[in-house]
Amino acid sequence: MKHICYLLLTLSLALLSSCEELFEYHPNQIILNDDERDLTAHNLARLQNQQPGDTLHLLVMGDTQRFYDAASAFVDAANTFPHIDFVIHQGDISDFGMSQEFRWVHDIMKRLKWPYLTVIGNHDMLGNGRKVYQQMYGDFNYAFDYGHTRFVFIDTNSLEYNYNGKVPDIDWLSKQLVHQEGDSWVQAIAVSHIPPYDDDFDTALERAFHRTLKESERVQLSLHGHIHGFRADFRYDEEVLYLATSTVKKREFTYLKVWAGGYSFDRIAY
Template sequence: MKRIEYFLLLGLLSLCITSCDDLFEFHPNQIRLESHERDLTAKSLARLQQQQPGDTLRILVMGDTQRFYDEAVDFVKHANTFENIDFVIHQGDISDFGMTQEHKWVHDIMKDLKWPYLTVVGNHDLLANGSKVYQQMYGPLNYSFTYGHTKFVFVDTNSREYGFNGKVPDISWLTGELYQRENENFSQAIVVSHVPPHDGDFDRNLEEAYHDVLKSSRRVNLSLFGHIHNWQTSTRYNDNIVYHGTTTVKKRGFTYLKVWANGFDIKTIDY
């Protein structure tokens, strides 16, 4: 081999080394996060506290990014053309294989949104050591916050991942969240989950209890979900609670949701 050829190869080698984002990866399931990639739920909620909620809340709902990064980039571009949005909800299945790197890529894309974004954990996010990844990167699997007149309750409903152990979703936690405590002031609540109660991946023994909690609270008119990779809006339990499913970014759609004191409006957007 000529001298010039191996200098070329050496040049190529240095190019490879310098172009690698994370030069070394110890394991696809390693949980190595930069400080800006930790506690994202708490950070988004802190940003929300700085905002002044109006009488009408404007929320963009998307989800199931899995390994559809290019479509997620396009979502962010399209979402940023909207105005007066309060926050964005990611319906879960942030990752496909439950690997940290996937979450990092999705956050790298979502951080370009003009508004805070909040996530609910999806079944894919619980694969491998994904539960640990989610909790370190985002935060608790069940959480809630009140914004203006509405309380938002994010709940892990991925029963199949826990072998239908009867503990997921956590019905007693949910009941507590929908009950107005002394220091709380909300007139309604929206429950956000990945798997809807009428899905085969939701614990069949908890479907009725789950819906009953929502209904008996008398504060829930709307529950949002993802998972099915399709649009679906229904009042399937013969009462006024609307279950609204948002399609996946892969199908280039998201929901534009407006919420006011005694009602809401759902618009499906294609991009």
């Protein structure tokens, strides 16, 4: 009897110790550690502890999806720069909107020497992705000031809302671009996943989006991802440059310098 009891106890312990191998979580289950939550607020707090110079130095990348090796190689390349203020991830962090995908990418991105900030992509809205993004990063639309520049991150994934006429939120965007007396910022940069000329952007809002940027008289540059290729053009007039950065799968990113009244960018292969 003792031998049987010992055998049953051993089997029970073995089952408990290997429970992760025996049971799989549902793919739409959201499982995050405390240090994987509210990452936008965490990285903005890091920015507040930095002193911006006259010229800001940014790295822009994105569309990591399942390209984990390429994303890891990007971090290695980014960490060779002597100074970067922060990194912008242009969305499509995940491929299927699963929490584990977001966690895998964050495990890579947290090796950066610099804070990183994200905008939500259309793939990040698949499955349970919207809830994952909100819990892991935060709001879909947010803005902050850093030195002389206001950065406005906005959800432009119109197709995922069935072109309901509310995304992007033009009224919200317009309010973020109102310069008040005493504000430290003198210019603004818009950041979103889908560029306004893309089919996934609500065509009914395309011109309104551009007009809002232009008429603010504060925006010269709008940053995007989604198209999986590099593209920089004055799509509508000579006022606002729409700059799309390629997917990390193609092993390239954008090195952006911003100063009061101007900017420059380089397309970097790695």
